[in-house]
Amino acid sequence: MAFTLYSLIQTAILCTNAIAVLHEERFLSKIGWGVDQGVGGFGDDPGIKAQILNLIRSVRTVMRVFHTLLLHFGLAFIK
Amino acid sequence: MPNEVVELSWILVELNTKARAAPPAGDSVLFEDTSSAAPAMNSQGYYTSGYNMGEPSNDMQGGGGMNNLFADPMANAAMMYGSSLANQGKDMVNKEISRFMSVNKLKYFFAVDTRYVLKKLMILMFPYTHQDWEVRYHRDTPLTPRQDVNASDLYIPTMAFITYILLAGMALGIQKRFSPEVLGLCASTALVWVIIEVLVMLLSLYLLTVHTDLSTFDLIAYSGYKYVGMIFTVLCGLLFGSDGYFVALAWSSFALMFFIVRSLKMKILPSLSSDSMGMGSNAKPQLRLYITVASALFQPIIIYWLTSHLVR
Numbered sequence: 001m002a003f004t005l006y007s008l009i010q011t012a013i014l015c016t017n018a019i020a021v022l023h024e025e026r027f028l029s030k031i032g033w034g035v036d037q038g039v040g041g042f043g044d045d046p047g048i049k050a051q052i053l054n055l056i057r058s059v060r061t062v063m064r065v066f067h068t069l070l071l072h073f074g075l076a077f078i079k
Numbered sequence: 080m081p082n083e084v085v086e087l088s089w090i091l092v093e094l095n096t097k098a099r100a101a102p103p104a105g106d107s108v109l110f111e112d113t114s115s116a117a118p119a120m121n122s123q124g125y126y127t128s129g130y131n132m133g134e135p136s137n138d139m140q141g142g143g144g145m146n147n148l149f150a151d152p153m154a155n156a157a158m159m160y161g162s163s164l165a166n167q168g169k170d171m172v173n174k175e176i177s178r179f180m181s182v183n184k185l186k187y188f189f190a191v192d193t194r195y196v197l198k199k200l201m202i203l204m205f206p207y208t209h210q211d212w213e214v215r216y217h218r219d220t221p222l223t224p225r226q227d228v229n230a231s232d233l234y235i236p237t238m239a240f241i242t243y244i245l246l247a248g249m250a251l252g253i254q255k256r257f258s259p260e261v262l263g264l265c266a267s268t269a270l271v272w273v274i275i276e277v278l279v280m281l282l283s284l285y286l287l288t289v290h291t292d293l294s295t296f297d298l299i300a301y302s303g304y305k306y307v308g309m310i311f312t313v314l315c316g317l318l319f320g321s322d323g324y325f326v327a328l329a330w331s332s333f334a335l336m337f338f339i340v341r342s343l344k345m346k347i348l349p350s351l352s353s354d355s356m357g358m359g360s361n362a363k364p365q366l367r368l369y370i371t372v373a374s375a376l377f378q379p380i381i382i383y384w385l386t387s388h389l390v391r
Contacts, residue, residue, distance in 0.1 A: 005269045005271060048286055051286045
């Protein structure tokens with residue numbers, strides 16, 4: 001498997017995109033990973049499931065901000 | 080724009096060669112030393128290269144050269160402009176780099192000396208007799224690699240990576256399969272695997288909320304130590320054929336696995352945090368053991384993957 005840096009970047013972007021478009025209601029609630037079901041532990045150690053849910057939610061938020069910025073300001077630059 | 084830069088750099092080079100001819104004589108003119116030993120000491124203080132050993136003979140020509148330097152206003156102006164340009168460039172580069180990583184932390188990893196490198200290489204190849212794997216601290220900061228053999232550094236991984244690329248080029252050339260693109264491909268493949276491994280380690284450490292002081296650079300260092308094993312394996316494969324390759328592969332795999340498990344055990348497994356009511360990370364210590372063992376098992380696979388095509 002000969003990788004190049006470009007393929008690594010492609011893989012990273014596609015994985016991030018996949019995490020970001022994971023729909024909350026359709027999939028995660030069905031498995032029991034909804035946003036209202038995971039984040040209870042404020043103790044010292046949240047546990048793996050809460051960490052993964054946090055990660056998914058933060059990736060989604062960051063990609064939304066990034067996507068909005070890119071869309072609106074990118075259009076302004078093109079104009 | 081590039082033309083001006085080329086011209087300025089050419090002017091700077093020319094001025095540097097002129098400037099080097101002048102100061103040994105300039106010292107004897109400016110400082111007016113009466114002792115006979117002092118002028119030689121002064122010029123050696125400025126230039127450490129051994130080129131100033133015979134300057135008493137250059138005194139007469141050197142004095143003339145210095146006058147030429149200051150009588151040429153264009154060269155003077157160009158020199159000052161060039162030096163201010165270089166300073167601006169240097170400041171800009173420093174500012175940009177310090178936004179991404181702190182340079183002081185990086186300097187810690189390159190503070191090595193010969194004794195440390197030799198001992199560390201021996202530990203990497205034969206870790207079974209090393210007794211004490213604790214990283215020693217000095218008032219809450221880890222000791223530099225110069226003072227502590229167990230500290231991780233980035234010098235060995237960097238050098239080993241570059242050596243591995245050169246060795247891969249040589250091995251491919253021996254098999255008459257060499258071309259510059261293949262070399263670049265090999266380099267970027269190895270780099271990508273290091274990045275993947277570091278990212279997976281970071282992700283798993285984050286998910287298991289392990290409170291450890293392993294920074295990203297530490298993980299890069301531990302991933303880079305496998306290149307030493309790879310170099311040894313490829314060399315044995317080239318020298319002794321296919322049997323030598325497998326023997327060296329087995330040897331360096333076991334040595335590396337032992338090294339990684341012992342090193343990471345110190346850092347990941349015990350719960351050392353003093354502010355957590357004594358519980359540390361209660362995400363099942365087995366999972367942390369799994370991480371250590373998994374990252375250790377990953378090394379021989381990667382070594383085999385990246386070197387088998389070099390030794391047929």
